[in-house]
Amino acid sequence: MRLYRRNYNKAGKYTEYVFKIPLGLELKDFVDKHGKFKDGLNNRSARRINLKDFRNLKFDATLPKQIRAILENRVQLSKEIEMEYDGMLIMRVYDEGLQQSYDLTPEIIKAAKSWQVPLGVTLKGQVVHDFEKGPHILIGGATDMGKSNILNVIITVLLSNQPEDVEFTLIDLKGGLEFGIYENLPQVKNFATNAEEAKTALENVKDEMERMFNKLRSTGKKNVKALGVTKRHFVIIDESAELSSSGEQDREEKALKIECENLIKDIARRGRASGIRLLYCTQYPTAETVSSQVKRNLITRICLPVDTATASTVVLDEGGAEDLPLIQGRAIYKRNRCTQMQAYYISDEIIDKTVKPLIRIRPRKEERYVPLRKETPEKGGSYTTRFEET
Incomplete structure (x- = not known):
């Protein structure tokens, strides 16, 4: 598949990929594999540092261990995908999925x-x-x-x-x-x-x-x-x-x-x-x-x-x-x-x-x-x- 365009939308927090669908395939072929695409994107974790955690540091003998834990904190990826077709296959990969509430x-x-x-x-x-x-x-x-x-x-x-x-x-x-x-x-x-x-x-x-x-x-x-x-x-x-x-x-x-x-x-x-x-x-x-x-x-x-x-x-x-x-x-x-x-x-x-x-x-x-x-x-x-x- 040929990638025609890739843009990151900062406000929407997603990356948009635009492809031309090869002959013999249709949008449904990609939608049916939505779960596989999503699992492939989220099969690893990413480092995430929360600056607010530094406010709760305890200045004792465990301080180096606390700082190391903050710097090495990793979270499981929860990216989400949307697909649509307007003559080209548009795939939007959101940095995060929907919240639970x-x-x-x-x-x-x-x-x-x-x-x-x-x-x-x-x-x-x-x-x-x-x-x-x-x-x-x-x-x-x-x-x-x-x-x-x-x-x-x-x-x-x-x-x-x-x-x-x-x-x-x-x-x-x-x-x-x-x-x-x-x-x-x-x-x-x-x-x-x-x-x-x-x-x-x-x-x-x-x-x-x-x-x-x-x-x-x-x-x-x-x-x-x-x-x-x-x-x-x-x-x-x-x-x-x-x-x-x-x-x-x-x-x-x-x-x-x-x-x-x-x-x-x-x-x-x-x-x-x-x-x-x-x-x-x-x-x-x-x-x-x-x-x-x-x-x-x-x-x-x-x-x-x-x-x-x-x-x-x-x-x-x-x-x-x-x-x-x-x-x-x-x-x-x-x-x-x-x-x-x-x-x-x-x-x-x-x-x-x-x-x-x-x-x-x-x-x-x-x-x-x-x-x-x-x-x-x-x-x-x-x-x-x-x-x-x-």
Whole structure:
């Protein structure tokens, strides 16, 4: 292979190599050997002197030994490789890979604009997801790999930056333990912990969606942004596998879950125009728990470590997540292409500081929605918009 260019990027801390791919080979041939390239780069250690260690020297008989240890200190290399193709093979070798943790700070939260949410860090920089451009997200990953932390990041950032305009339907099918802290917020319009409650919550969301579609049709607008509506309603389903009808033996329970599945499919298909955003999450990514109809409308994907290539394919439509290191928060974020990231870690302290003032200042209303059927005239007539003071 002929090397056309080699540059070191000081700001990005990487060396970029540009090659011409020989005839008969393609990018996939190199991507498939990513692990071998990485192991070859990191099969040795490098000397690293930390000047701060000199501050802790003890001036006694062991001083020469201490200085020798500092000067001879070696660390295992942890270089990382990225590859892409634009007519030439571009390989970037980063001096260091991703850290195992990056804290979400108030400064990072405040820097996010409009409906943007900072999700994590890649080798190239920050991942910021814009829910106006990618309204729905499919999130999958094995147990205890950081899925709930990502959801807490999204909820907290939205509450912090859009407290007047954000609304939530939280369906927590793990007993309400993950989302319990948010239950009494005025922004939470529906809260469910089982299939029966989930059905009611999803029906409420569908009623809201239909009301907005009626308004859009009557005004000739195509979506809520064109209509000037600033509110956005986020439907977050944690552990959607609990709503899967596949394998359910009880007839009534199966019928109930089928209704939930149909409601979710409808929200995924039509929710965008009406200002509804769907976050569909599961720790059991299979073809049964993540239907093709839902996947088609959830373009953005986040996959944390999974145990098989099949599970990775269910979430990402390709393998890769099965090879992620078993680090909480390590994930593949996919919009147009897959990018490995380390999700931000959000502390309970930041969540509490965001949530508690909202509960105290704006107490929860008991009445949520007026069902659509009570507002729709039986024959003809016109639609009347009713405003209620909260």
